[in-house]
Amino acid sequence: MSTNTFKIIVRQSAGSLERILRLVRHRGFDVNYCLAREESLENGMSVTLQLSSERSADNLYHQLHKLVDVVEVHQSKPSRLRSCLGNE
Amino acid sequence: MRGADYLIKTLKDHQVDTVFGYPGGAIMPVYDALLGSGVKHVLCRHEQGAVFAADGYARSSGRLGVCIATSGPGATNLITGIANAQMDSVPLLAITGQVASNLIGTDAFQEIDTYGLSLSVVKHSYLVTRIEDLPRMLNEAIQLAQSGRPGPVLVDIAKDVQMATMPATTLAFCDDLRPKDLATTNVAMNSAALHSAAELLASSKQPLIYAGGGVGLSKASELLTALVDQFKVPTVTTLKGIGALPSSHPYNLGMLGMHGTKAANTAVQECDVLLVAGARLDDRATGDLKQFAPNAKVIHIDCDQAEISKLRLADVSLLGDMPSILTSLMNAMSHGYKHETAHQWRYRCLQNKEQLGFRYDAPFSGIYAPALLKSLSEKCQQRQAIVACDVGQHQMWVAQHMQFNSSSHHLSSGGLGAMGYGLPAALGAKFANPDRTVITVSGDGSIMMNIQELATLKRYSIAVKILLLDNQRLGMVRQWQNLFFEKRFSEVDLSDNPDFVEIAHAFGVRSTSINQSSQIDTALDEFLSSEESYLLHVSIDPDDNVWPLVPPGKSNSDYIEENPTESSSSSKIPEHKRPEEATQ
Numbered sequence: 001m002s003t004n005t006f007k008i009i010v011r012q013s014a015g016s017l018e019r020i021l022r023l024v025r026h027r028g029f030d031v032n033y034c035l036a037r038e039e040s041l042e043n044g045m046s047v048t049l050q051l052s053s054e055r056s057a058d059n060l061y062h063q064l065h066k067l068v069d070v071v072e073v074h075q076s077k078p079s080r081l082r083s084c085l086g087n088e
Numbered sequence: 089m090r091g092a093d094y095l096i097k098t099l100k101d102h103q104v105d106t107v108f109g110y111p112g113g114a115i116m117p118v119y120d121a122l123l124g125s126g127v128k129h130v131l132c133r134h135e136q137g138a139v140f141a142a143d144g145y146a147r148s149s150g151r152l153g154v155c156i157a158t159s160g161p162g163a164t165n166l167i168t169g170i171a172n173a174q175m176d177s178v179p180l181l182a183i184t185g186q187v188a189s190n191l192i193g194t195d196a197f198q199e200i201d202t203y204g205l206s207l208s209v210v211k212h213s214y215l216v217t218r219i220e221d222l223p224r225m226l227n228e229a230i231q232l233a234q235s236g237r238p239g240p241v242l243v244d245i246a247k248d249v250q251m252a253t254m255p256a257t258t259l260a261f262c263d264d265l266r267p268k269d270l271a272t273t274n275v276a277m278n279s280a281a282l283h284s285a286a287e288l289l290a291s292s293k294q295p296l297i298y299a300g301g302g303v304g305l306s307k308a309s310e311l312l313t314a315l316v317d318q319f320k321v322p323t324v325t326t327l328k329g330i331g332a333l334p335s336s337h338p339y340n341l342g343m344l345g346m347h348g349t350k351a352a353n354t355a356v357q358e359c360d361v362l363l364v365a366g367a368r369l370d371d372r373a374t375g376d377l378k379q380f381a382p383n384a385k386v387i388h389i390d391c392d393q394a395e396i397s398k399l400r401l402a403d404v405s406l407l408g409d410m411p412s413i414l415t416s417l418m419n420a421m422s423h424g425y426k427h428e429t430a431h432q433w434r435y436r437c438l439q440n441k442e443q444l445g446f447r448y449d450a451p452f453s454g455i456y457a458p459a460l461l462k463s464l465s466e467k468c469q470q471r472q473a474i475v476a477c478d479v480g481q482h483q484m485w486v487a488q489h490m491q492f493n494s495s496s497h498h499l500s501s502g503g504l505g506a507m508g509y510g511l512p513a514a515l516g517a518k519f520a521n522p523d524r525t526v527i528t529v530s531g532d533g534s535i536m537m538n539i540q541e542l543a544t545l546k547r548y549s550i551a552v553k554i555l556l557l558d559n560q561r562l563g564m565v566r567q568w569q570n571l572f573f574e575k576r577f578s579e580v581d582l583s584d585n586p587d588f589v590e591i592a593h594a595f596g597v598r599s600t601s602i603n604q605s606s607q608i609d610t611a612l613d614e615f616l617s618s619e620e621s622y623l624l625h626v627s628i629d630p631d632d633n634v635w636p637l638v639p640p641g642k643s644n645s646d647y648i649e650e651n652p653t654e655s656s657s658s659s660k661i662p663e664h665k666r667p668e669e670a671t672q
Binding site for chain 1: 203204207208211212213215232392393394396397398
């Protein structure tokens with residue numbers, strides 16, 4: 001079981017958070033932590049997720065990137081988890 | 089201009105001239121706008137028929153397929169077809185009506201959360217509750233469905249939005265939107281990766297191409313054929329890749345996977361470099377991944393980064409537009425690739441293809457489906473017919489025994505495996521290709537899932553040929569129960585099927601039935617020469633199975649050719665199918 005943290009910038013629209021969480025669940029990841037808030041970008045939202053799974057997070061990175069509303073995906077190494085969450 | 093009028097105008101602006109659908113309460117303004125619009129609406133008899141027809145239209149033409157349904161049950165009936173388009177990357181626009189925006193969330197009549205339902209089966213989806221959003225969302229939807237890796241996009245439009253007047257300022261804005269390119273796959277060519285790919289291929293003694301549906305989708309079939317011709321690389325195809333390289337091409341070893349040819353599966357297991365083009369390495373194609381192509385370095389070409397190294401780590405990844413990559417790769421290969429290096433390998437592949445190929449000399453007097461389909465294929469050679477399949481044994485027999493020169497001529501529900509696809513998909517294909525022969529090959533299980541579309545054939549007087557292989561069983565499920573569930577046959581007996589010839593007649597469709605091999609030639613000639621829809625009912629042996637078969641979870645090397653314990657049918661299985669002979 002490994003833990004990964006993703007920070008996702010998404011175009012805010014009805015259901016964009018739901019779409020991300022559905023994908024994460026379906027691809028076999030548990031959500032340990034989730035924070036969604038407005039971004040300074042116009043119509044943007046940032047979503048920070050701490051996820052755990054037996055599966056590789058590399059595929060998930062690309063699958064998240066493929067979502068139409070997703071603008072950016074940043075994947076933090078497990079060791080950087082604390083500092084990443086600390087900035088929220 | 090109302091929102092509904094704007095929708096129809098936008099479809100016309102995007103060269104959509106045919107849509108498939110079924111009206112209902114929440115989509116009535118759109119149906120009102122359709123009248124006199126010049127857009128042809130094909131009334132199917134079930135929303136699932138409409139979405140599969142739009143899918144067949146899109147696959148056979150390369151154009152956007154459009155379907156329309158109302159809220160609630162109309163929308164839920166579309167879901168299977170939308171999922172089908174998602175799994176097979178088909179450009180599809182699904183328009184659904186929704187209850188008025190002030191009623192959304194109140195459990196109103198025929199209200200369902202269509203947007204929520206769509207999330208797991210679409211490339212993207214929109215819920216339009218403000219008229220100001222309609223132009224942006226609609227234009228994005230149309231472009232998204234066709235850009236990059238194609239897929240289905242759903243636009244759920246509240247009824248009050250359909251009836252609202254479009255603000256003039258919004259109309260002006262939407263004109264600026266039209267040329268917007270949402271494609272995300274035009275990434276810069278990675279020259280280092282290209283060089284690595286060419287080097288790998290040049291050093292290979294046993295190279296193999298693995299062509300998937302992405303080749304045809306990206307209109308790269310001619311380039312792939314040119315590459316195979318120039319460098320003489322043996323090629324296998326996936327189910328969706330059939331036709332990407334003409335079936336008759338000498339280096340085409342056929343389909344790989346669970347029901348693949350022995351030559352194709354053997355080549356994949358033995359190759360040292362595997363060039364995967366536009367394929368996602370589906371489990372039905374690869375068998376046990378741990379044992380798949382065990383000696384191969386993998387070069388993977390795809391427009392979707394999420395598919396590269398998803399299941400099998402790619403040694404070299406080439407991300408982007410398939411035609412551009414194949415062109416550049418051919419240029420790179422021309423400097424170092426010598427086909428003489430792989431001479432022995434090529435000889436072995438072609439020898440396997442010749443010696444391990446299918447045989448059709450069944451000794452019994454009944455109809456052997458593979459021989460029938462081979463005969464049909466030969467009679468269709470000049471016509472370049474489009475063949476839409478349903479799902480099951482007959483689908484695999486079509487893939488194994490019919491020849492295709494274009495992937496847009498072989499319509500098959502590959503990823504989702506949706507029974508009921510064939511007839512409406514053929515209907516849609518005929519609307520897109522009115523001058524081409526369109527055939528659906530179906531089974532007695534599958535045909536009943538959308539048989540109501542016979543009425544649509546009759547309504548529009550279009551000629552779709554239906555070849556119905558009737559074994560009075562759910563044949564593929566029966567085959568698996570026979571092989572993997574100790575012959576405990578559960579709910580696969582369809583011996584109480586209706587009289588299909590009478591059914592066809594009741595819909596006003598010509599039909600006849602055959603059950604002897606001596607009838608095949610004449611029956612197929614009549615079937616193909618008919619200028620109207622025609623259902624040819626063919627009784628086949630319930631015990632006939634699809635061979636070879638790689639059991640689920642096994643390596644593609646571990647194919648079996650018949651169930652050794654199948655005593656009831658052993659006398660009917662031709663001698664040539666016995667494993668000891670086939671491996672010689």
